[in-house]
Amino acid sequence: MSSPACQLDPVQAKIFSMETDIQQILCQLASTLVDQQRASVLVSPQADGEGYWFGGGNVAKDSQGAYWLCGRYRNHGDSRTGTGAGERGLELAVFRADTPLGPWQKELSFTKDDLGVNGQEVVSIEGSALRVRDDLVELFVSTEKAQRYPDEIEHFQKPGTGCWEIDVMTASSVHELKASNLRSVVGCGDPAALHVKDPVAFDVPGGNGDTALIFCSHPYTWASSNTGLAVRAAGQDEFSLQTLQLLGRGAAWDVAATRVTDCMPVPALGRLADMPAISLYFYDGAECLRSLDENPAAVSRPRGYSCEELGGLACGFDRQFPSLRRLSTMEPMFVSPEGTGCSRYVSTLVSGEGILATWQQSQPDLSQPLVGNFVELERVAEILGA
Numbered sequence: 001m002s003s004p005a006c007q008l009d010p011v012q013a014k015i016f017s018m019e020t021d022i023q024q025i026l027c028q029l030a031s032t033l034v035d036q037q038r039a040s041v042l043v044s045p046q047a048d049g050e051g052y053w054f055g056g057g058n059v060a061k062d063s064q065g066a067y068w069l070c071g072r073y074r075n076h077g078d079s080r081t082g083t084g085a086g087e088r089g090l091e092l093a094v095f096r097a098d099t100p101l102g103p104w105q106k107e108l109s110f111t112k113d114d115l116g117v118n119g120q121e122v123v124s125i126e127g128s129a130l131r132v133r134d135d136l137v138e139l140f141v142s143t144e145k146a147q148r149y150p151d152e153i154e155h156f157q158k159p160g161t162g163c164w165e166i167d168v169m170t171a172s173s174v175h176e177l178k179a180s181n182l183r184s185v186v187g188c189g190d191p192a193a194l195h196v197k198d199p200v201a202f203d204v205p206g207g208n209g210d211t212a213l214i215f216c217s218h219p220y221t222w223a224s225s226n227t228g229l230a231v232r233a234a235g236q237d238e239f240s241l242q243t244l245q246l247l248g249r250g251a252a253w254d255v256a257a258t259r260v261t262d263c264m265p266v267p268a269l270g271r272l273a274d275m276p277a278i279s280l281y282f283y284d285g286a287e288c289l290r291s292l293d294e295n296p297a298a299v300s301r302p303r304g305y306s307c308e309e310l311g312g313l314a315c316g317f318d319r320q321f322p323s324l325r326r327l328s329t330m331e332p333m334f335v336s337p338e339g340t341g342c343s344r345y346v347s348t349l350v351s352g353e354g355i356l357a358t359w360q361q362s363q364p365d366l367s368q369p370l371v372g373n374f375v376e377l378e379r380v381a382e383i384l385g386a
Contacts, residue, residue: 023315025271027327029383030280030313032375033357034334034346039371042102042358043071043095051076051307053368054093055360056127056198058262058347059100063134067349068174069095069104069358070130070139071370077124089125092141094174100349100356100374107175112143114179115167121146123162127198127216127345130174137174140185140213142166142197153191153220163187164195166215185239186215186230193217193228193244200347202263205279206318209234216259217244224249225257225306227283229322247283247314247324253304253332254285254312264348264355265318267377270385277318282346284309285332291340302332302341308362309344310335336362344368355380 045052057071077088094108230239286304311334339362
């Protein structure tokens, strides 16, 4: 199904009216979480320099109180000449900590050789998503596999490249996760969404135990970045594609890319206590695919481009999922004060103690470590007007 038109009842209409400050409260909460100045480095990349980063995953908490973090190490590599020209996405790693901000200890590591399904060669590792429950752990991972493009578009394929797909491995605990039981979850033969990557897994907001899997897709030309949604019904194993346009590309700063990276349920506190449940959706946006030379007379600003995206925000009523509304319409909301301004792959974890936000943040040397900020529940309640 595609995203339904958003029909607002009187209460909802008031929330999204410019006469109310609910939108400002939601934006203040998000900006307090993704605070560029208060962020601390959680996991560093393998080198300090352009093209090196760690991230594209999330943090989960188990029933024993331990925190688990997944992500991939990316080293310099250029898809324009084939990812074989560099190491690019070379390792999927899982870390453990006793506190939200670490220190983090690596517990699991998967290489490109480990992550091939049915003997397929993996060219690069991209985003991942970890779900931890009492009796089931799922680790979703996207990889670029050495596959040929469909015949009608094969002449568009660059040397050394393949197609992105999403796989999953399952176990009863994190330490029991093994790449040997990987199975395919989402792939797409449609040339308009040939490459599928960057999974985000969570319970369908306001649902009955169904699982939502948000993902990023690119056409065969890599001309844009879009957000899709697949859903797995409770008790089932397979995901069903719902839409390839969960949140369409924007009109200004995010016209080239819109990649949703997180769904965060907003605590029902203060001004939101008696309102329909709302979730925030963090996304990566970009104005162009390559870095552009600025006109000297133009306003100097980060524009965002492939691998150096900026951060945006949307929201939605849980009972109307998957209908979303942009909150960062004319300009990005999250920009690093250093490097290219890149601030992307935001992920959050809401707990009884507070909210942890993690993201990749550009540095003066142009590397992108995974950084994080933890906001205690008392501060969250204060922002929400409790």
